[in-house]
Amino acid sequence: MELTFLGTGAGLPSKERNVSAIALSLLQEINHIWLFDCGEATQHQILRTTIKPRKINKIFITHLHGDHIFGLPGLLSSRSFQGGDELLTVYGPSGIKEYIETSLRLSCSHLSYPLSIVEIDEGLIIDEEKFQVYAKKLDHVIPSYGFRIIEKDKIGELLVQSLIDIGVMPGPIYQQIKENNVVQTEDGKVLYQKDFIGPSKKGRIISILGDTRYQEGHREFIENSNLLVHEATFEQDKANLATDYYHSTTTQAATIAKIGNVDQLVLTHISSRYQDEDTTRLLDEACEVFPNTSIATDFYQLSVELKA
Amino acid sequence: MELTFLGTGAGLPSKERNVSAIALSLLQEINHIWLFDCGEATQHQILRTTIKPRKINKIFITHLHGDHIFGLPGLLSSRSFQGGDELLTVYGPSGIKEYIETSLRLSCSHLSYPLSIVEIDEGLIIDEEKFQVYAKKLDHVIPSYGFRIIEKDKIGELLVQSLIDIGVMPGPIYQQIKENNVVQTEDGKVLYQKDFIGPSKKGRIISILGDTRYQEGHREFIENSNLLVHEATFEQDKANLATDYYHSTTTQAATIAKIGNVDQLVLTHISSRYQDEDTTRLLDEACEVFPNTSIATDFYQLSVELKA
Ligand SMILES: [Zn+2]
Ligand SMILES: [Zn+2]
Numbered sequence: 001m002e003l004t005f006l007g008t009g010a011g012l013p014s015k016e017r018n019v020s021a022i023a024l025s026l027l028q029e030i031n032h033i034w035l036f037d038c039g040e041a042t043q044h045q046i047l048r049t050t051i052k053p054r055k056i057n058k059i060f061i062t063h064l065h066g067d068h069i070f071g072l073p074g075l076l077s078s079r080s081f082q083g084g085d086e087l088l089t090v091y092g093p094s095g096i097k098e099y100i101e102t103s104l105r106l107s108c109s110h111l112s113y114p115l116s117i118v119e120i121d122e123g124l125i126i127d128e129e130k131f132q133v134y135a136k137k138l139d140h141v142i143p144s145y146g147f148r149i150i151e152k153d154k155i156g157e158l159l160v161q162s163l164i165d166i167g168v169m170p171g172p173i174y175q176q177i178k179e180n181n182v183v184q185t186e187d188g189k190v191l192y193q194k195d196f197i198g199p200s201k202k203g204r205i206i207s208i209l210g211d212t213r214y215q216e217g218h219r220e221f222i223e224n225s226n227l228l229v230h231e232a233t234f235e236q237d238k239a240n241l242a243t244d245y246y247h248s249t250t251t252q253a254a255t256i257a258k259i260g261n262v263d264q265l266v267l268t269h270i271s272s273r274y275q276d277e278d279t280t281r282l283l284d285e286a287c288e289v290f291p292n293t294s295i296a297t298d299f300y301q302l303s304v305e306l307k308a
Numbered sequence: 309m310e311l312t313f314l315g316t317g318a319g320l321p322s323k324e325r326n327v328s329a330i331a332l333s334l335l336q337e338i339n340h341i342w343l344f345d346c347g348e349a350t351q352h353q354i355l356r357t358t359i360k361p362r363k364i365n366k367i368f369i370t371h372l373h374g375d376h377i378f379g380l381p382g383l384l385s386s387r388s389f390q391g392g393d394e395l396l397t398v399y400g401p402s403g404i405k406e407y408i409e410t411s412l413r414l415s416c417s418h419l420s421y422p423l424s425i426v427e428i429d430e431g432l433i434i435d436e437e438k439f440q441v442y443a444k445k446l447d448h449v450i451p452s453y454g455f456r457i458i459e460k461d462k463i464g465e466l467l468v469q470s471l472i473d474i475g476v477m478p479g480p481i482y483q484q485i486k487e488n489n490v491v492q493t494e495d496g497k498v499l500y501q502k503d504f505i506g507p508s509k510k511g512r513i514i515s516i517l518g519d520t521r522y523q524e525g526h527r528e529f530i531e532n533s534n535l536l537v538h539e540a541t542f543e544q545d546k547a548n549l550a551t552d553y554y555h556s557t558t559t560q561a562a563t564i565a566k567i568g569n570v571d572q573l574v575l576t577h578i579s580s581r582y583q584d585e586d587t588t589r590l591l592d593e594a595c596e597v598f599p600n601t602s603i604a605t606d607f608y609q610l611s612v613e614l615k616a
Pocket of ligand 2: 318519
């Protein structure tokens with residue numbers, strides 16, 4: 001699980017930061033990439049990475065503000081010319097379907113792949129073999145969602161030595177033990193999986209929130225995430241502005257990370273009023289509350305590793 | 309009158325060429341800038357120029373393909389945050405109104421300036437003090453327009469020496485002669501403007517065509533332009549592809565420039581199949597037919613001067 005921040009600015013593109021988009025690479029896990037938000041020129045940013053648009057099979061839209069969706073029609077159209085033929089599903093708030101369908105219809109864009117558009121509500125929105133995704137409504141001027149991506153726990157390793165010790169030698173039976181609770185060997189031994197499988201590996205949890213005010217009520221949703229991606233449009237001094245415009249400050253984002261007991265926090269959606277030289281200050285504010293914080297820049301990448 | 313090519317590629321953005329947009333600076337003439345097409349990330353390209361979005365007061369859309377319109381909602385929204393408060397008018401084919409209005413409504417974008425959207429037909433679409441614009445339907449898979457921008461002829465210079473010779477000295481009367489066909493001086497002299505104004509200066513003509521197949525019938529529309537901007541998606545060898553996809557070749561664009569007796573031709577909308585090293589070949593093909601040709605690259609600028 002590897003994140004690439006494709007756009008880390010707020011509202012408008014600037015020379016330093018494009019508008020919102022984050023790619024979550026699940027290539028190792030399921031051979032796909034998921035995209036979170038798709039501001040204008042996201043496809044242009046992707047051109048500067050190794051990401052293949054045809055590998056993107058899910059796009060999650062946090063909310064319908066232009067800086068989060070205006071790159072969608074272009075990316076969807078271009079994917080047709082980049083070898084895309086697999087199903088792509090877009091998840092987003094009510095209105096996303098009309099936006100995409102109107103844009104594609106009026107521009108006479110014909111897609112080479114099936115497109116599914118799911119208008120979401122709160123709760124479990126995806127439950128697949130390896131991943132679950134939950135959505136939660138945040139506190140923004142228009143409906144804005146957060147996503148909690150949960151990797152399902154992985155079965156532990158086969159305790160090969162224990163099997164050999166009781167005379168069960170390597171062969172197809174080993175795979176059967178991994179896949180069934182109880183197995184009988186050819187010579188009649190009954191083997192319970194739990195006796196021959198080590199402790200399961202805890203799956204990873206990544207929480208990516210859309211634009212939002214600070215709300216203590218978000219704690220439970222992001223709790224114990226390995227990684228929290230949170231907006232920090234303003235510095236703490238501008239907390240009033242943040243409240244007025246339904247955004248968060250550095251300190252507020254760090255606070256939710258702390259009370260939510262997450263491992264790591266990445267701040268994004270930084271106002272264009274802040275220049276490169278201001279980011280140390282913004283980072284310091286957050287780290288005072290939650291030390292394991294970083295501020296994303298465009299093309300910033302980080303891996304979220306399985307815990308030992 | 310100065311053109312800046314903001315995007316010169318066809319269909320998809322590439323690292324070398326963005327999708328279509330051309331800015332026509334009329335800052336000296338009317339203190340405004342006109343934009344022709346607005347592919348995705350046009351506002352990003354503008355960030356790399358000296359163009360002020362609030363100076364753009366007219367946007368002409370040749371046709372509704374995504375590579376010509378997907379930057380429109382973002383540019384319109386951002387202009388609100390860049391000091392835009394003057395009326396902006398968008399001219400384009402039927403459907404442009406629904407596209408813009410749906411995008412702005414669903415993204416909850418509130419503009420700080422009045423926006424007028426005019427769905428055009430063929431003929432005279434603008435007739436203002438200094439400029440006229442005509443539109444013509446071309447030959448593309450969907451309705452695609454060309455625009456002929458005509459600067460009205462400028463009144464010649466006042467023949468100051470002739471006035472002095474007959475005893476009319478510099479003063480407010482000079483301005484009156486410029487503005488009226490007949491003027492009477494305080495001491496009763498009747499002066500006819502035609503006797504005291506030099507030859508009028510021929511206004512400039514720029515023709516900018518949208519995506520189109522070659523059609524000899526376009527000759528009249530672009531005739532005698534100081535500058536013709538024409539698409540050349542393909543090399544001459546690919547004339548069949550050009551016909552199939554409703555586009556033009558280098559040689560075809562040069563042919564219409566030649567038979568239309570224009571002064572200068574600029575080719576744009578170059579397929580991403582052509583790399584930098586291919587452009588000499590493309591240019592040679594065109595120059596064989598029409599020597600005064602250039603191929604636009606992103607950020608290419610050229611001035612169209614008044615003729616002496
Ligand atoms: Zn935003
Ligand atoms: Zn085109």
